[in-house]
Amino acid sequence: MIDKAIEIARNGQRFLVACHRRPDADSLGSALGLIETLRAIGKEATLFMPESVPDSLQFLMENEQGISAVPDGTRYDATWIMDIAAKALIPPNFPPSEVSGPVIVVDHHHAHDDIGDIIVRDTSASATGEVVVRLIEELGLDSIPEGAATPIYAAIVSDTGGFRYATTRPATLRLGARLLEQGVDPWHVAYQLFERWEMARLRLLSAIIATLEMAFDGQVAIMRVTREMLAICGADDDMVEGMVNYARRVEGVEVGALLWEWEVRDGAGTHLETKISLRSRGDFDVSKVAGALDGGGHRAAAATQLPITIEEADTRLRAELSKYFGSDSPAAHA
Numbered sequence: 001m002i003d004k005a006i007e008i009a010r011n012g013q014r015f016l017v018a019c020h021r022r023p024d025a026d027s028l029g030s031a032l033g034l035i036e037t038l039r040a041i042g043k044e045a046t047l048f049m050p051e052s053v054p055d056s057l058q059f060l061m062e063n064e065q066g067i068s069a070v071p072d073g074t075r076y077d078a079t080w081i082m083d084i085a086a087k088a089l090i091p092p093n094f095p096p097s098e099v100s101g102p103v104i105v106v107d108h109h110h111a112h113d114d115i116g117d118i119i120v121r122d123t124s125a126s127a128t129g130e131v132v133v134r135l136i137e138e139l140g141l142d143s144i145p146e147g148a149a150t151p152i153y154a155a156i157v158s159d160t161g162g163f164r165y166a167t168t169r170p171a172t173l174r175l176g177a178r179l180l181e182q183g184v185d186p187w188h189v190a191y192q193l194f195e196r197w198e199m200a201r202l203r204l205l206s207a208i209i210a211t212l213e214m215a216f217d218g219q220v221a222i223m224r225v226t227r228e229m230l231a232i233c234g235a236d237d238d239m240v241e242g243m244v245n246y247a248r249r250v251e252g253v254e255v256g257a258l259l260w261e262w263e264v265r266d267g268a269g270t271h272l273e274t275k276i277s278l279r280s281r282g283d284f285d286v287s288k289v290a291g292a293l294d295g296g297g298h299r300a301a302a303a304t305q306l307p308i309t310i311e312e313a314d315t316r317l318r319a320e321l322s323k324y325f326g327s328d329s330p331a332a333h334a
């Protein structure tokens, strides 16, 4: 459906561009890359950002404001949502269709839900940032617009873990080279994304690693993070991002898991649920486990959120894993 998206980009004038809920570098980087592209072809493009942008991504926002609500009376020719595969990830206050116009999804995940009127999806792309470059080419631009290069590079570096994951293809590295040729500063991006941690985040890492338990004969490592741990460390939920990778890092582990006590705010106040983040070293498909627990994701990275306590989530996760890894021997604390 890329042709339809290109037609809308050419014929429309005013666009809204949104990220998925709790924006990450790929979602925000692709959104900013697309916004700069639409502006380069003479269109109006506005970033829809109803949530706060994590500190590690603030460097992308230097020249961008974003709006948290659509001004009364505004109508868009289309609204683009970047890097989204599940309905639950539609951002808060997302405008109704009479305001948004047709919704165009630009993504690289295997779709979990049916979202959007027009889908531009390439599951072979390492990042949605790569799909944006495809749009740039289809629009007939001969280069990546200035201002789009750094956000697109950030999107790709982030989703490939610094060009390390199996999703890194020759085309990914060629695109990386092209972006560097356009003047992107690789260390600036890597430093902001990976190498600049607040003290509270290091304290949180230490606390999370202290909970690490080996299970299923060393094939699975399970960690947890509770509201109390976050409070003690002075940390917030954004800082939990990526922590699950430390569980996978243990030698011999096939699956790393993080149980994350999650505060849900709704009309009735707040209550606790549990997110489960899963990472595989590559041989085992964690999206099967997440899928069986009402979630989804990729082979190597998947997640779910369940309306149960962290203890109950731990039990359900182990029951699901036992279908693949045999019965769990008594847990040995690392």
Ligand SMILES: [Mn+2]
Pocket (backbone or CB within 6 Å): 026, 027, 083, 108, 126, 127, 128, 159
């Ligand atoms: Mn992505």
